Amino acid sequence: MGKAEAQPARPLSPHLTIFRPYINMMMSILHRITGAANYFGTLLLAAWLTATASGPDGFMAANAVTASPIGLIILFLYSWSLIHHGLGGIRHFIWDTGRGFELPTIRLMSWATLAGSVTITLIIWFIGLTKWGAFS
Amino acid sequence: MNRYGTPLKRVRGLGSAQAGTEHFWGQRLSAVANLFLVTFLIYSVIQLAGEPLDVVRAYFRSPVVALLAALFAFSSAYHMRLGMQVIIEDYVHANTPKFILLILNTFFAAAVALTSVIAIIKLSLGA
Ligand code: HEM
Numbered sequence: 543m544g545k546a547e548a549q550p551a552r553p554l555s556p557h558l559t560i561f562r563p564y565i566n567m568m569m570s571i572l573h574r575i576t577g578a579a580n581y582f583g584t585l586l587l588a589a590w591l592t593a594t595a596s597g598p599d600g601f602m603a604a605n606a607v608t609a610s611p612i613g614l615i616i617l618f619l620y621s622w623s624l625i626h627h628g629l630g631g632i633r634h635f636i637w638d639t640g641r642g643f644e645l646p647t648i649r650l651m652s653w654a655t656l657a658g659s660v661t662i663t664l665i666i667w668f669i670g671l672t673k674w675g676a677f678s
Numbered sequence: 679m680n681r682y683g684t685p686l687k688r689v690r691g692l693g694s695a696q697a698g699t700e701h702f703w704g705q706r707l708s709a710v711a712n713l714f715l716v717t718f719l720i721y722s723v724i725q726l727a728g729e730p731l732d733v734v735r736a737y738f739r740s741p742v743v744a745l746l747a748a749l750f751a752f753s754s755a756y757h758m759r760l761g762m763q764v765i766i767e768d769y770v771h772a773n774t775p776k777f778i779l780l781i782l783n784t785f786f787a788a789a790v791a792l793t794s795v796i797a798i799i800k801l802s803l804g805a
Contacts, residue, residue, distance in 0.1 A: 578762070581758045584755070584791075591747075594731070616695075624720075628716055631709045635709075669724055671727075671729070673727050
């Protein structure tokens with residue numbers, strides 16, 4: 543298939559910059575962003591496992607990083623990213639069955655993904671921090 | 679390729695429903711597995727939060743824990759490789775950078791999964 547020799551200047555349809563952001567659009571983008579974040583998050587898991595398996599020194603170092611303010615912030619965002627992406631995946635499963643394509647349903651599911659991921663993350667951190675002894 | 683074949687032959691060879699659904703299916707299958715395994719990961723992190731090394735070691739010595747951890751390493755690597763492949767194909771169109779990134783994507787997924795599994799095996803055997 544050869545390339546067309548002369549491409550006439552075609553009118554372009556309005557693109558990303560011109561659309562008002564909709565919640566379903568934001569959640570679609572966020573599913574991709576959290577997927578990519580989870581991608582690099584596996585590096586953190588591998589590093590923690592490797593350090594822990596290397597012995598007491600590695601374990602102490604890994605825990606010092608994890609328990610530092612920046613470590614905790616990254617861990618918090620990573621946990622939210624995993625949960626948000628997981629809930630977004632459930633939304634995809636529903637669509638895969640051919641259901642849930644009505645606009646109100648799409649909007650509802652998009653908001654539910656966001657609200658659900660934030661709520662679940664906060665609950666999990668409350669449990670985790672309690673277990674860790676942060677409140678006692 | 680196949681420049682001497684008829685257009686019909688090319689269409690038959692390249693048409694959908696031959697291998698095109700594998701990517702989609704693999705992504706969904708690993709997504710379902712990840713749903714359970716991420717739950718297990720979060721449960722594990724809460725279990726181990728603030729615990730000393732002895733407790734962490736004892737936790738990983740359970741065969742079920744080691745198995746689930748290794749499953750997560752493989753399932754997430756498989757899933758994220760497929761996912762990142764789509765992201766690369768969506769944004770990078772020039773052949774050379776695209777192929778380099780696709781190769782790096784596979785290397786990254788394999789390296790991260792193997793690194794994790796080796797550490798999991800060491801821990802489960804009592805490191
Ligand atoms: C928690 C359970 C998970 C579920 C239910 C899930 C579900 C999904 C689904 C259904 C897709 C395809 C979206 C589409 O077709 O447009 C997807 C894409 C993706 N997932 Fe996951 N996933 C999970 C965990 C993970 C993890 C742990 C990682 C990384 C290690 C990950 C990385 C990705 C990436 C990079 C993409 C591509 C995103 C895109 O194309 O926009 N996912 N996920």
